[in-house]
Amino acid sequence: MPESLKIVMIASEAVPFAKTGGLADVVGTLPKFLQAEGHEVIVVMPKYQSIDYVRWGLNPYLSPLGVWMGNAQEWASVHMTLATGFPVYFIEAHKYFDRPGLYHDAAMNDYQDNPRRFGFLTRAALQLCQDIGFKPDIVHAHDWHTALAAAYLKIWHWNDPALGRAASVLTIHNVGYQGVYPASHVDYLGLQWGNFTPDKFEDHGAINFLKGGTVYADMVTTVSPTYADETRTPALGTGLAPYLNNKGDSYVGILNGVDYNEWNPAVDRLIPAHYSPDDLAGKAADKAELQRRMGLTVDPHVPILGVVSRLVAQKGLDLLAAALDAILSNMAMQFVIVGSGDPELEGYYASLPRRYPGRVGSFIGYHNELAHLIEAGADFFIMPSIYEPCGLNQMYSLKYGTLPIVRATGGLNDTVEQYDEATGAGTGFKFWEPSPAAIYYTVGWAVSTYYDRPTHMAQLIQRAMTRDFSWERSMDGYLAAYRRAIRNKRGG
Ligand code: ADP
Ligand code: GLC
Secondary structure, X not given: OOOOOEEEEEOOXXXXXXXXXXXXXXXXXXXXXXXXXXXXXEXXXXXXXXXXXXXXXXXXXXXXXXXXXXXXXXXXXXXXXXXXXXXXXXXXXXXXXXXOOOOEOOOXXXXXXXXXXXXXXXXXXXXXXXXXXXXXXXXXXXXXXXXXXXXXXXXXXXXXXXXOOOEEEEEEOOXXXXXXXXXXXXXXXXXXXXXXXXXXOEEOOEEEHHHHHHHHOOEEEEOOHHHHHHHOOHHHHOOOHHHHHHOHHHEEEOOXXXXXXXXXXXXXXXXXXXXXXXXXXXXXXXXXXHHHHOOEXXXXXXXXXXXXXXXXXXXXXXXXXXXXXXXXXXXXXXXXXXXEEOHHXXXXXXXXXXXXXXXXXXXXXXXXXXXXXXXXXXXEEEEOOOXXXXXXXXXXXXXXXXXXXXXXXXXXXXXXXXXXXXXXXXXXXXXXXXXHHHHHHHHHHHHHHHHHOHHHHHHHHHHHHHOOOEHHHXXXXXXXXXXXXXXXXXOO
């Protein structure tokens, strides 16, 4: 087995080029750390409209790229950049990716041709490897969008000089999104009707990308150990549990890492004042700036509770909404939120500052700089998720000494240690029941700790800031998964 691995990652988003959630952080960061260990990694993703050629130094690399779909010949151009220190290839196909959104239009309607768009991306990425002579040991697919890579390797490329030896790893960032589409796409996607069976792609008469990918992949991973356990059960497996269980120990949970060059109060370029566990003065300055920016009363002595999130059901922010009036009425505190998504939740959170002037600030939309400022300036960060495969913000929060208040699910459970009021141990506040009442009492517990147990607060902050969730740690998990995938593929 080669010491140094050649890896192609195929994904629908990656920082700093295009991001809607944590998937982008992972795909844009993990390769840097693998490369530093001596592995050769390339990333292939779409050239979306929002990705600027000049800003990112995109250079024409290959044109045309001919991509055979199951029943059609398609064409693309390929651009490349080394802006992140490793090669990122962009598949440019105007009819599929030259649109304002990544997955949906401004009204949040999914693009109807998403199965074709991402099926095409996946085939194009494999074709690109063939055309440029990149012979990967590992094809690493992420989420339903590119899950078909695992199937294509076995259906189409089993005997191919460039791809025949490649083992596939599928990382599931969220079982809640499986990519289920009408069977009419089987031909275009080149899945062959013989494979349209319940043990492979077929799911109640439709095609299920993630299920097919899971079945075909040599190794399947998800993004935290607890979520791996949870998804093996019907409650959180969302229909996939039997197929994940079939993988046996070829399905594992590997905690995401954090890029501490980006998310670290000692070096963060997006916050006004730096700080570290030894000197927290900068955090007070960041708090004052956050209060100014979000229209809050500037007051160093009142705790701020923060949220940065996609506003979707998964995140439990409807439960928080149901608890917030009681929280704001009964507790001396401020609240800030940056997020976008569900129009109803957007409307609710947008209306709060009018109802609680000087005490609540909200920004509806995507705003990376404010996200950093909230991490730095808030005292607490809440994630009441119904489920959370890993979650990155709670790990960012720990590093910024902004104590997480989380529902004990998935990666939130694996990364936050429960505060012990008797000893002062822990790094945050956990609750189990998905209810407004549980949120209310846990926020109350945190706020009372802030006012009544300042020594414990200081200890919690110190401990939180020195916990290590760096990629150096998590990368070993991926290397083990890659080697296991190669063994599974090649036998022995
Ligand atoms: P998910 O991927 O399910 O959205 P994660 O916690 O893994 O959850 O990752 C979310 C990432 O997206 C974090 O880096 C967070 O800061 C960022 N993010 C989410 N919503 C926004 C927003 N409205 N503005 C800026 N950043 C956001
Ligand atoms: C998904 C999950 C989130 C995870 C992220 C990156 O979007 O919802 O919990 O952190 O992927 O793996």
